[in-house]
């Protein structure tokens with residue numbers, strides 16, 4: 001990767017390539033559009049100067065599409081899943097992505113087609129996805145159900161013939177806390193092509209002659225066999241909502257919106273971005289918004305100027321160079337996965353170690369909805385100490401290319417910095433205010449190099465790491481260590497290397513058990529973590545570091561054909577979760593009975609799965625509506641000596657305060673025995689009462 005300089009001023013004195021479109025500061029004279037245009041469930045929508053702080057979820061719910069739910073608000077539960085389709089002119093391809101509407105800025109959907117649960121079907125005419133989830137008991141309280149349906153729908157739009165594995169994986173960003181995944185997966189797998197998961201004929205099916213998994217069985221016939229009591233609609237991909245033809249002619253133009261608290265720029269090429277960043281050095285770049293969205297919502301950070309970088313083609317490029325992969329810093333993580341997968345076929349086997357580590361790691365990076373929008377740049381620049389990607393970048397000496405524009409000379413400059421010197425402190429890096437991360441160069445591994453990534457989180461899918469690692473060694477022909485780079489996340493304020501352990505192992509023989517012992521001891525010395533360390537679990541985190549190295553030792557030994565004593569296969573690789581299997585045994589339907597022995601979907605199922613079911617939060621607001629909040633005990637056990645609400649009542653907008661003495665009738669209630677107070681009267685006996 002070479003550093004370069006270029007000027008944004010042409011010989012005739014004009015700015016090149018559209019940079020001048022942002023020259024006027026207040027927006028009134030800008031050549032950019034101030035109207036947002038997109039499609040929502042097949043209908044064109046235009047909004048003049050939308051507020052940059054509005055999320056897509058707030059918008060769709062505000063126009064009555066309340067099937068999309070607000071759950072965690074941080075991209076973790078999937079209740080807000082919608083599908084966003086976009087058309088790429090250069091490849092003439094339409095892509096469909098499941099996305100968390102709770103984090104997606106409304107302003108980011110310009111030129112795209114947003115489909116919510118209401119857009120795919122309704123109670124009278126449900127989409128097959130909705131119908132099968134409802135009829136196969138895939139909803140109980142139904143709150144997560146629209147999001148689950150939209151994840152499956154998005155998968156089918158990209159891949160109408162998925163395998164069972166692909167179906168299970170499409171739900172890695174959806175949580176359900178009451179129905180249970182068994183009936184959801186049963187319904188979803190009714191869309192699967194089983195032959196994709198079972199490669200040999202011995203594995204085809206459960207042994208029954210009429211097993212639904214037998215090859216050559218037509219999909220709908222198979223369904224009848226598996227669920228004989230239920231008649232489903234056939235899934236016909238040709239009946240899907242089309243991508244609006246007018247959006248295929250859409251011209252990408254710069255946008256400018258000015259809201260109550262912030263301004264939003266959308267440059268459409270790199271020059272425009274560099275120009276804007278030089279003009280507004282303090283501006284926040286927004287890409288997938290999966291980190292910035294958390295900062296503004298939960299950490300209450302304010303960014304008065306936001307520059308959206310999600311529609312800049314130069315930041316989404318990919319080149320297979322002789323010695324590595326050069327990618328635009330803002331490719332989505334899903335696209336990054338595709339690129340890495342292609343790289344495995346493009347390069348020689350020994351060159352692909354780092355690409356494989358990244359692929360392994362991306363499997364466990366959040367859920368699909370996040371990976372469809374989040375970017376490597378977002379992860380690198382955030383510099384979270386438990387970033388999933390940064391340990392691998394650090395262990396592989398990945399290079400970052402930073403670009404900026406010097407405003408007085410209008411010269412664009414670029415410098416290349418190694419990941420080894422990029423992060424400087426807790427969520428800090430060496431980017432200057434006017435710099436942007438443009439490209440990332442991931443080197444090919446060398447002959448004899450081994451790179452692995454490990455992650456331990458509280459659960460495998462959709463969770464942030466407790467500790468993670470990117471480990472690399474280069475062995476010579478005698479298996480002596482020529483180079484070592486051990487990077488760990490979750491062990492300090494930033495992703496860190498273990499220089500003493502790396503130094504210890506240099507020149508030593510991989511596979512020699514004394515070396516392993518010494519290496520593990522060195523790691524323990526190097527990561528002395530105080531019991532009081534932020535994040536806690538000091539002993540556990542240290543043991544994870546040692547455990548990862550132990551695993552790496554055997555993993556590399558196996559790959560390098562080094563015979564080691566005590567090599568337990570369980571130390572190598574990860575424990576794979578097989579495709580889940582389930583069976584529901586339903587009693588024989590009794591002829592003279594209408595209910596007993598029959599699988600009867602509950603009465604709200606179809607309403608829930610179509611988003612038509614109304615929850616409290618979905619009820620339209622009424623004029624003068626008031627809100628209530630509970631005042632809870634902060635003491636575990638205390639006598640209530642008195643309640644003074646004067647200060648609360650003095651707050652603007654507060655209309656009243658109510659306690660036990662205001663309850664009309666009895667203050668005692670309970671589901672079976674009436675032994676609880678509605679409001680505590682004399683004593684509290686737990687925090688939160």
Ligand SMILES: NC(=O)C1=CN([C@@H]2O[C@H](COP(=O)(O)OP(=O)(O)OC[C@H]3O[C@@H](n4cnc5c(N)ncnc54)[C@H](O)[C@@H]3O)[C@@H](O)[C@H]2O)C=CC1
Nearest residue numbers: 285287288289290291292366374375377378379381382437
């Ligand atoms: N909410 C969630 O559940 C999860 C969030 N994440 C977060 O997702 C992030 C991934 O990316 P995005 O959503 O795309 O990030 P983002 O749009 O939220 O931006 C994150 C940071 O990266 C900066 N940035 C983005 N592109 C840049 C560029 N080209 N040059 C310089 N700075 C740039 C932004 O200014 C911001 O400081 C990670 O940082 C990670 O922490 C990851 C997994 C789960």
Ligand SMILES: O=c1[nH]c(=O)c2nc[nH]c2[nH]1
Nearest residue numbers: 365366387388389463464
């Ligand atoms: O690298 C990351 N991986 C994650 O899973 C995650 N969740 C929040 N922030 C995150 N960063």
